[in-house]
Amino acid sequence: MKISREVKTAILVLSGIALFIYLFTYLKGEDLFSSSNTYYTEFDYNSLSMSSPVTVKGNKIGKIEDIKYDFESGKTRVSFSVTPELKFSKNSKVRLYQDGLMGGNALAIVDANNGVIAQSGDFIKSEVKPGMISSLEKNFSGISEDLGTTLRSSDTLITNLNALIVDESDNGLKNAIAELNTTLKSFKNVASSANNLISQNDEKIASLLENFDKTSSELAILIKDLNDANLSNTVKNLDAMVAKLDQLASGLAAGEGSIGKLLKxxxxxxxxxxxxxxxxxxxxxxxxxxxxxxxxxxxxxxxxxxxxxxxxxxx
Structure with missing residues (x-):
């Protein structure tokens, strides 16, 4: 059967169009021949686009299929598709988060790890994670107040420094720096003198430390000898003798014995x-x-x- 030139041209054009569509979707990271599961969620406001990715732990596993505004509920309803290999619980949440500093947003599936596995067509609850830019916008007033306090403190510090230098001219500042330099030189001379004094009396200092070490050793030996001499027993015997003397004095005061009778x-x-x-x-x-x-x-x-x-x- 002979094919006409027009049919061949049509087949070639259609093949080119199909190849272009395939290459375009391939470059976008999509596969025309792969199946996917579609799920639904909703947000109070819309900050997504059709090119926003769907991720799991930072990995792209799907895309946004459709974004519609529900006039009855006043919420934005979003449908998205993910690869069928992904299995997650129906109790999981779809998190809207900021993807990058330029304000791009994306969806992330946060698996709850419990409950029934979600099926295609199920509704998944959503949550919003504040981005860095929005956090800065909320806290900008506090940051500006802190910055103003810091600037006022800096101004006070400079004013106090100016009060220390009576002469506000360049010569006054130079004189203050010269006096500070003189003070540092004097401190350096004192440190050098102290170092020379220590160097000249190095032997005396070493002898003093040696004598102190010897005295400490002898004191330790004396304490050890006192411990070996059973000083605790001596103290106990002395306590017993004092107790007996106290008893004798009590007896004399009571008139016991010859001496007690003589006294009483x-x-x-x-x-x-x-x-x-x-x-x-x-x-x-x-x-x-x-x-x-x-x-x-x-x-x-x-x-x-x-x-x-x-x-x-x-x-």
Whole structure:
């Protein structure tokens, strides 16, 4: 069968058109021969376009099929298709987020990992994630206030610095820098002098540190000797002795024992005092009349004469 030239031309044109459509969709990342599942969601406002991608964890897995405004609910209804290999729960959410700094938006499927697997044609709930630009727009007033506070603080700092320099001319600032330089040089000289002093007395400082180390070692040995000497037992024995002395003092105060009775019994004290007086008188009489006591064995008795006050006072 002979094909006419017109038919051949038509077939060639149609083939070119089909090839162009295939290449165009291929460059867009779509495949005409692959099937897809379609789902629905809705938002309070529309910030999507037909070229907005549908992603999962940053990977493109679908596209926007249609965007319509629902006059009854006042919401934007969006239909999108994803590759059938993607399985996610019906309880998942479709998140509207900002894709890049230029304000492009995209949809992301956030899988809930529980519930029944979503089927083609199901309605999926949506949520909106604020982008960086919108966050900056909301917080711009606060940022501007903070910036104004910072600028006012900087102005106050500069004013205080100007108050420190009385002369506002260039020479005044130069003089202030020169004085600061002189101060730094003086500090450098002091540091150098201190370094030289340490260098000259290096041996003395080393000897001092060595003596301190030796003293610390001897002190440690002394503490060890005190521990070995069982100082705690000595303190316990001393406490016991103090307790016994306290008990003895308590007994004396209560009149216990001979010494306690002597301290507490007034009659005994008076008897001892009287006996002491009589002994004193006896010794005085022996001194005044010794002949009387040399004749103790003789039959002649010398009568006792009580001494006078003058004799008692003189002796």
């Amino acid at each position: 019994d007034d009659a005994l004290y008076e008897n001892l005092e009287n006996a002491s007086k009589e002994l004193q008188l006896l010794l005085l009489d022996i001194k005044l009349h010794p002949a009387r006591y040399r004749r103790i064995l003789s039959k002649r008795e010398i009568p006792y004469e009580e001494p006078t006050e003058a004799q008692i006072n003189n002796n």
